[in-house]
Amino acid sequence: MHTPSEPGRPPLPPAFVDAMSERFGPRFSLAQAVRAHHGHDESHFPDALPDAVVFAHGADDVVFVVDTCRAHRVPIIPYGAGSSLEGHILAVRGGLTIDLGEMNQVLSIHAEDMDAVVQPGVTRKQLNAALHGSGLFFPIDPGADASLGGMASTRASGTNAVRYGTMRENVLALTAVLADGRTIRTGGRARKSASGYDLTRLLVGSEGTLGIITELTVRLHPVPEAISGAVCAFPDIVDAVNTVIQTIQLGVPVARIELLDALTVKAINRYSKTTLRESPMLFFEFHGSPAGVEEQARTVQEIARDHGGLDFEWASRPEDRSRLWAARHDVLFASLNLRPGSRGISTDVCVPISRLAECVDGVRADIDASGLIAPIVGHVGDGNFHCVILVDPDDPAEIAHAEDLNRRIVERALALGGTCTGEHGIGIGKQDFLLREHGREAVDTMRLIKQALDPHDLFNPGKVLPPA
Amino acid sequence: MHTPSEPGRPPLPPAFVDAMSERFGPRFSLAQAVRAHHGHDESHFPDALPDAVVFAHGADDVVFVVDTCRAHRVPIIPYGAGSSLEGHILAVRGGLTIDLGEMNQVLSIHAEDMDAVVQPGVTRKQLNAALHGSGLFFPIDPGADASLGGMASTRASGTNAVRYGTMRENVLALTAVLADGRTIRTGGRARKSASGYDLTRLLVGSEGTLGIITELTVRLHPVPEAISGAVCAFPDIVDAVNTVIQTIQLGVPVARIELLDALTVKAINRYSKTTLRESPMLFFEFHGSPAGVEEQARTVQEIARDHGGLDFEWASRPEDRSRLWAARHDVLFASLNLRPGSRGISTDVCVPISRLAECVDGVRADIDASGLIAPIVGHVGDGNFHCVILVDPDDPAEIAHAEDLNRRIVERALALGGTCTGEHGIGIGKQDFLLREHGREAVDTMRLIKQALDPHDLFNPGKVLPPA
Numbered sequence: 001m002h003t004p005s006e007p008g009r010p011p012l013p014p015a016f017v018d019a020m021s022e023r024f025g026p027r028f029s030l031a032q033a034v035r036a037h038h039g040h041d042e043s044h045f046p047d048a049l050p051d052a053v054v055f056a057h058g059a060d061d062v063v064f065v066v067d068t069c070r071a072h073r074v075p076i077i078p079y080g081a082g083s084s085l086e087g088h089i090l091a092v093r094g095g096l097t098i099d100l101g102e103m104n105q106v107l108s109i110h111a112e113d114m115d116a117v118v119q120p121g122v123t124r125k126q127l128n129a130a131l132h133g134s135g136l137f138f139p140i141d142p143g144a145d146a147s148l149g150g151m152a153s154t155r156a157s158g159t160n161a162v163r164y165g166t167m168r169e170n171v172l173a174l175t176a177v178l179a180d181g182r183t184i185r186t187g188g189r190a191r192k193s194a195s196g197y198d199l200t201r202l203l204v205g206s207e208g209t210l211g212i213i214t215e216l217t218v219r220l221h222p223v224p225e226a227i228s229g230a231v232c233a234f235p236d237i238v239d240a241v242n243t244v245i246q247t248i249q250l251g252v253p254v255a256r257i258e259l260l261d262a263l264t265v266k267a268i269n270r271y272s273k274t275t276l277r278e279s280p281m282l283f284f285e286f287h288g289s290p291a292g293v294e295e296q297a298r299t300v301q302e303i304a305r306d307h308g309g310l311d312f313e314w315a316s317r318p319e320d321r322s323r324l325w326a327a328r329h330d331v332l333f334a335s336l337n338l339r340p341g342s343r344g345i346s347t348d349v350c351v352p353i354s355r356l357a358e359c360v361d362g363v364r365a366d367i368d369a370s371g372l373i374a375p376i377v378g379h380v381g382d383g384n385f386h387c388v389i390l391v392d393p394d395d396p397a398e399i400a401h402a403e404d405l406n407r408r409i410v411e412r413a414l415a416l417g418g419t420c421t422g423e424h425g426i427g428i429g430k431q432d433f434l435l436r437e438h439g440r441e442a443v444d445t446m447r448l449i450k451q452a453l454d455p456h457d458l459f460n461p462g463k464v465l466p467p468a
Numbered sequence: 469m470h471t472p473s474e475p476g477r478p479p480l481p482p483a484f485v486d487a488m489s490e491r492f493g494p495r496f497s498l499a500q501a502v503r504a505h506h507g508h509d510e511s512h513f514p515d516a517l518p519d520a521v522v523f524a525h526g527a528d529d530v531v532f533v534v535d536t537c538r539a540h541r542v543p544i545i546p547y548g549a550g551s552s553l554e555g556h557i558l559a560v561r562g563g564l565t566i567d568l569g570e571m572n573q574v575l576s577i578h579a580e581d582m583d584a585v586v587q588p589g590v591t592r593k594q595l596n597a598a599l600h601g602s603g604l605f606f607p608i609d610p611g612a613d614a615s616l617g618g619m620a621s622t623r624a625s626g627t628n629a630v631r632y633g634t635m636r637e638n639v640l641a642l643t644a645v646l647a648d649g650r651t652i653r654t655g656g657r658a659r660k661s662a663s664g665y666d667l668t669r670l671l672v673g674s675e676g677t678l679g680i681i682t683e684l685t686v687r688l689h690p691v692p693e694a695i696s697g698a699v700c701a702f703p704d705i706v707d708a709v710n711t712v713i714q715t716i717q718l719g720v721p722v723a724r725i726e727l728l729d730a731l732t733v734k735a736i737n738r739y740s741k742t743t744l745r746e747s748p749m750l751f752f753e754f755h756g757s758p759a760g761v762e763e764q765a766r767t768v769q770e771i772a773r774d775h776g777g778l779d780f781e782w783a784s785r786p787e788d789r790s791r792l793w794a795a796r797h798d799v800l801f802a803s804l805n806l807r808p809g810s811r812g813i814s815t816d817v818c819v820p821i822s823r824l825a826e827c828v829d830g831v832r833a834d835i836d837a838s839g840l841i842a843p844i845v846g847h848v849g850d851g852n853f854h855c856v857i858l859v860d861p862d863d864p865a866e867i868a869h870a871e872d873l874n875r876r877i878v879e880r881a882l883a884l885g886g887t888c889t890g891e892h893g894i895g896i897g898k899q900d901f902l903l904r905e906h907g908r909e910a911v912d913t914m915r916l917i918k919q920a921l922d923p924h925d926l927f928n929p930g931k932v933l934p935p936a
Contacts, residue, residue, distance in 0.1 A: 189820040190820055194887075198672065201669030202665060222719030249582065419656055424662060425662045438654075452917060
C-alpha cells in the first residue's frame with residue numbers, strides 16, 4: 001500500500017492503516033506529496049517524512065488518533081503551520097503526523113476578561129484579525145504566522161516579549177490529549193491560581209513530546225491608546241547594545257527594542273528599497289498613553305544620544321511604522337537575498353542583559369573568524385539575538401562549518417550565563433546543548449517526566465531530550 | 469529516646485536518629501518545644517508535630533537529610549517561616565521537618581540584570597533590606613514576612629501581583645534537591661528561554677512535594693521614580709468592584725488595587741485608630757514617572773467617579789502612604805480584633821474579572837446567610853479576594869460551619885470559572901477542591917509526576933494531591 005520514507009523502517013501496521021482510513025477517509029493520507037509537505041520545516045535539517053498524515057478536525061479526532069497510535073506503537077508528530085526552526089516537526093522516527101491546521105476556530109473571545117479560547121491551528125494573525133475592533137490584541141509575534149498551538153509548544157516569543165512576555169506568560173490554560181489518551185484541562189481563566197502543579201507551563205515548551213494541545217486560552221492585551229516608533233543608528237554595535245541595557249535598567253516599558261547590525265541594514269535597504277544608514281541600528285516601539293509614549297521616547301532618545309546614537313528618527317504615523325516593521329519582519333528574506341540560493345541557519349542565544357554587549361561583540365568576532373556571512377538581529381530587550389548564517393544548502397561542508405559557528409556561539413552564551421535557545425526551542429538540533437545548559441541531573445529529571453507521561457515514547461520521539 | 473507525636477505512628481528508626489544526631493549534633497532536635505513550634509502554621513488546622521526537626525545550613529545538609537530520610541523511609545517536610553495558611557507545614561504523617569530558615573544568605577545581587585540569588589530562608593523583607601540603595605526592589609508581598617523558598621513553594625503573590633506578577637513570573641531559576649537525592653538547577657539568569665521542560669514552574673507551587681528548594685534566582689524591579697496612593701469609598705461593594713474591572717480593562721498599569729468591605733474598614737478604624745468612612749473602599753497605588761503616575765491616578769479617579777466613588781483621597785507623601793498600607797497590612801489582626809479570641813479562616817478564591825462583582829456580591833450574601841462574621845478584602849485587580857471568617861478556635865461546630873461557608877464560596881467561584889486558591893495553595897485543606905477544579909484526569913496527571921519524582925511519597929506527604 002505504501003513504502004516507508006526511510007529504508008529499514010518498518011511499514012505502518014496494516015491494521016493501523018485500516019483503522020485510520022476507516023475513520024478519516026481522505027483526511028488520512030499516505031500520499032508522497034502530503035507526506036513531503038509535512039516532512040520539512042523552516043530549519044536547515046534534512047527532510048524527514050512521516051509515513052502518513054491525518055488532518056484532525058476536533059478533539060475527538062485527536063483522542064482517536066492517539067489511542068490508535070498507542071495501540072499500534074506508531075509515533076505521532078503534531079503539526080501546526082510548519083514554521084518551526086529546529087526540526088520539531090520532522091518525522092525522524094517515521095510514524096504519523098497529525099496536522100492540526102484545520103482545527104482553526106476562535107472559540108470565544110472574552111473581551112471583559114481579556115482572554116480568548118482558540119483551537120491550536122489558529123494562527124496569531126488570524127486571532128488578531130478576529131480581535132479587530134475589540135480594542136484588544138494578542139501580542140506574541142515570532143515573525144512567521146505560526147499556529148498558536150505550535151507557538152505554545154515551542155514557548156515562542158518575538159519582538160515584543162520585552163513588554164508582553166512570551167507564550168509562557170500568555171497561555172492561561174490548555175486542553176491537551178496525553179499519550180495514554182486522557183484529555184486534561186490544565187487551568188481556568190482566572191488570572192492567577194495556586195491550585196496544584198503547573199501543568200500549563202509543563203506543556204508550554206514541551207514541543208509535542210508530552211501532550212497534543214487541542215485548545216488554548218490565551219491572554220489578550222488592550223490596544224495601546226498611542227503607539228510611536230523610532231529608529232536610531234549607532235557608530236558601533238556595542239553602543240547600540242549599551243543603549244538597550246540602560247533602557248531596560250531604567251524600567252522604561254518599551255514595547256519593542258530590536259537590534260540590527262550594519263549588514264542586516266544593508267540587506268534591508270537592498271531588499272525593501274529603504275535608505276537607512278548602513279550602521280548598527282535600533283528599532284523602537286513605544287506603547288501607552290500619548291503622554292506616556294512621548295515620555296518613554298524622550299527618555300530613550302537621551303540614552304541613545306549618550307551612547308553616540310545618530311539620526312534618531314521618529315515614526316509616529318502608522319504608515320511609517322508599518323513600513324519600518326515590515327522591513328524588520330522581512331529581515332530573514334532580505335538576509336537570504338544577500339546570497340541568492342542560500343538557506344539561513346538561525347542561532348538563538350539569550351544572555352543576561354549585563355553580558356549582552358560582550359556576547360554580541362564576541363559573536364561578531366566569531367562570525368568574522370569563520371568567514372561566513374551572518375547578519376545579526378535580535379530582540380535585545382530580553383538579551384536574545386539571532387545570527388542568520390547563510391549557507392549553500394547543497395554544500396554539506398559549509399553546513400558543518402555553520403554548525404560549528406553556531407556551537408561556538410552557544411558555548412559563548414552558556415559561558416556568560418545564557419541559554420542555548422531564547423525562543424526557537426530544542427527540537428533535534430540542540431539536544432546536546434540542552435544537556436550542557438541544564439546538566440545531566442536536570443535533563444534526567446525531564447526524562448523521568450517524559451517516561452511517566454509517555455512510557456512508549458510515541459509523542460514526537462527524538463525531540464527535546466538527548467538519547468539517554 | 470522519644471515518642472512520636474501521634475498515637476499509633478511508628479517511632480523514628482533508631483539508626484535514622486543516630487545518623488542525624490551524628491551529622492547535625494544540636495541542630496537535630498527531638499525536643500517537644502522545637503517539634504511543637506514546627507507543627508503549626510497560620511491556618512486553623514490542628515497542630516501536627518513532626519517527630520524531629522533539623523536545621524539545615526547548606527545544600528549539602530539538605531542532600532544528606534534527603535538521602536537519610538529516603539534510606540529509612542522517613543517523611544520530610546520543608547519549613548520556611550511557618551506563615552502558610554493551608555496546613556502546608558503540618559506533619560500529618562509525622563517524619564522530619566527540615567527547617568531552612570537558617571539558610572538565609574542573599575548570595576548575589578545582579579543589579580544590572582535586575583535579579584538576585586538567595587537561599588530559601590531569606591524573607592522578602594530581608595531581601596528588600598539588602599536591596600536598599602540599589603534602586604531595585606522585590607515586589608511580591610503576601611502580607612506575612614514569608615521566606616522566599618516558601619513563597620515559591622506556594623506560588624505566593626499578594627497586593628501588587630496585578631502589576632508585577634506572582635512567584636510564577638518572578639522566579640527565574642531554582643536549585644532543588646529531589647527525593648532521589650539529586651540536585652537540579654532548573655534554569656539560568658537569561659530573561660527567557662525555550663530550552664527544555666519548564667522545571668522551574670513545575671517546582672513553583674508544588675508545596676514541597678516534588679523538591680526541596682536550596683537556592684532561588686528571583687527577578688527584581690526598578691524602584692519607581694514616583695509612587696502615589698489613593699483611597700476611595702463607594703456606596704456599594706459592587707460599585708467598587710466595577711471600578712476595578714474598568715481600570716483593568718483600560719490597561720491602566722495600576723500597581724495595587726485593594727478592596728475592603730465596610731466591615732473591614734470598620735475593623736481598621738478600630739484597630740489602627742484611623743477615621744476612614746466605613747463603607748466599601750478601594751486602596752490604590754500607582755508606580756511610574758511623576759507624569760505617568762498622575763495620569764494613571766486621574767484616569768482611575770474618573771472611573772471611580774462614574775461608579776459613585778466618594779472622597780477620593782490622595783496620599784502622595786510617603787508617610788501618608790505608609791500609614792494607609794500599614795492599615796491594609798494589619799487587616800488580619802484588625803479583623804481578628806472584631807471578635808477577641810477568635811481565629812481567622814481565610815478563603816482565597818480568584819475568578820475571571822468579569823465575574824468578580826457577581827462573585828463578591830454572592831459571597832457577601834453567603835456570609836450574611838451563614839450568620840458568621842467575615843470581612844472581605846482582596847487583591848481585586850487579579851480577581852482574587854479573601855473572606856476572613858472569624859471563628860472560636862475551641863468550637864468545632866463553628867469551625868465546621870465556617871468550613872461549610874468556605875466550601876460554598878469555592879463552589880461559587882468554580883461555577884464562575886475561577887480557582888479555589890489564588891495564592892494560598894492547596895495544602896491539606898483544599899484537596900477535594902483541587903479535584904473539582906481540575907478534574908480527575910488532570911489530578912491523576914499531577915499524581916504521575918509526583919510518583920515519577922518521589923516514588924516513596926516522602927516529600928511533604930498528604931499535601932496537594934488528594935488520596936488516590
